[in-house]
Amino acid sequence: MKWGAMYGPDDVNRLRRGVSRHLAREHRFVCFTDDSRGLDPSIEVRPLPELGLPKGHGDSRWRKLGLFGRPLSDLTGTVLFLDLDLVIVDDLAPFFDLPGEFLIIRDDDLFRPKPLRRLRPARDRFLASVGNSSVFRFTAGEFSYILEAYVADPISATRDFEISQQFQSAQLAKRGHLQYWPPSWCVSFKNHCVPRGLASYVKSPRLPSGAKIVVFAGSPKMAEVFAGRGHRLHRRIGNIEWLRRAWEST
Numbered sequence: 001m002k003w004g005a006m007y008g009p010d011d012v013n014r015l016r017r018g019v020s021r022h023l024a025r026e027h028r029f030v031c032f033t034d035d036s037r038g039l040d041p042s043i044e045v046r047p048l049p050e051l052g053l054p055k056g057h058g059d060s061r062w063r064k065l066g067l068f069g070r071p072l073s074d075l076t077g078t079v080l081f082l083d084l085d086l087v088i089v090d091d092l093a094p095f096f097d098l099p100g101e102f103l104i105i106r107d108d109d110l111f112r113p114k115p116l117r118r119l120r121p122a123r124d125r126f127l128a129s130v131g132n133s134s135v136f137r138f139t140a141g142e143f144s145y146i147l148e149a150y151v152a153d154p155i156s157a158t159r160d161f162e163i164s165q166q167f168q169s170a171q172l173a174k175r176g177h178l179q180y181w182p183p184s185w186c187v188s189f190k191n192h193c194v195p196r197g198l199a200s201y202v203k204s205p206r207l208p209s210g211a212k213i214v215v216f217a218g219s220p221k222m223a224e225v226f227a228g229r230g231h232r233l234h235r236r237i238g239n240i241e242w243l244r245r246a247w248e249s250t
Contacts, residue, residue, distance in 0.1 A: 001064060002033040002084065003048055009038030011084045014247060016043050018088035021249065022212075025093065030075065032067075046073045051147070057154050062164035064133060070144040083134040083215075085222040087247045090212040094185070095137060102138050102172055104131030106180040107165070110188040110217040126166075129173060133165040134215045135186050146171045184210035188217050189225065194237060204238030214243065 002012055016029050020042075029043055036045040049066030053059070067081060080095055082088075095103075107130045117124040149171050150157050161167040172178040187193065193205040193214060207214070216222040220230030220237075226244065230237050 001048065001067075002031060002035070003063065007084045012043065013038075013040045015082060015084055015086075015088075016040055017249065018246070019082070019092065022088050022090060023092040025096070028075075030073075032073075049073070052151050053154055054151070059154065059158065062150065062154075062158070062167070065147050065150050065164055065168065068138075068143045068145075068147040070141040072140040075140040077140060078137065079140050080137045081133070081135070082213075085216045086134055087214045087222070087243060088212070089207060089214060089243075089246045092212065094212070095135070095181070098181070100137075100179040102136070102143060102177045103179050103181055104136035104169075105134060105186045105215070106130075106183070107132040107217075109180070109183040110186070110191060110215060112191055126170075129178065130166050130169045131172070131178060131180065132186075132215070132217065133168065134217070135181070135213055143172070143177070145175065182210075184208065186213045186215050187211045189214050189222075189243075190216075190218065190220065190230075190235065193243075194235060197234060200236040200238065205240055205243065207242065214246075 012031050012033075019027070019029055030046055031039060031043050032046050032048050033039075034048055039045060048063065049069050049072060051060065051063065051066050052069070067079075072079070078096060080092070106128075108128050110132055117127065146168055150167060157167050161170065169178055187208050189205070192208050192211070194200055195203045195205070216225070224230040225237060225240065226247065
């Protein structure tokens with residue numbers, strides 16, 4: 001999905017090339033967007049899915065939930081959703097072959113442990129269950145209850161949950177549909193690729209064994225890293241040519 005000014009057509013085109021390189025089976029690449037200018041002709045363009053919010057409720061921050069509408073444009077069958085701020089580095093076929101109704105990244109798998117969360121056990125248990133919606137697989141039209149629950153009371157949803165993936169995960173968990181990818185498949189750039197602390201000053205980022213997708217969860221963002229920024233006193237980002245090649249390759 002692409003809307004607004006944060007991402008441009010080049011980001012979509014790079015993702016499309018990444019999918020083409022790493023998915024040998026026949027597939028469609030669909031971009032839901034409000035601006036198709038500059039997109040590669042091989043990309044199928046569809047309008048952004050409507051949320052169907054009640055009259056007077058114009059909050060569209062949770063626009064991604066529109067993917068759970070029924071129908072979802074002309075899509076049928078298995079859908080693998082990919083955010084634009086990630087880099088594909090290995091075969092995508094396992095994401096289609098792994099059994100399960102709904103599969104997503106477990107958000108905690110992308111971050112280092114947060115011991116202070118244990119002071120609030122109930123919240124800790126909930127956050128430990130949340131799925132990160134950078135990469136998820138579902139069947140088009142089969143999880144419309146997520147969008148329906150949001151549209152039924154968007155004010156309560158945005159009051160009780162900080163971001164849409166928390167709300168989405170809660171709805172899936174109620175139905176027993178929340179399942180996760182193997183932790184090694186989707187890795188965080190800053191937490192899994194960049195060495196920790198002082199080691200980052202002598203070693204460059206590297207790809208962990210088994211990784212298939214590099215995700216830019218939290219800060220720094222992908223655009224910052226490729227622009228040579230994202231350094232902190234406690235974290236130096238060294239040579240990332242291997243990642244840049246995977247991102248830019250045609």
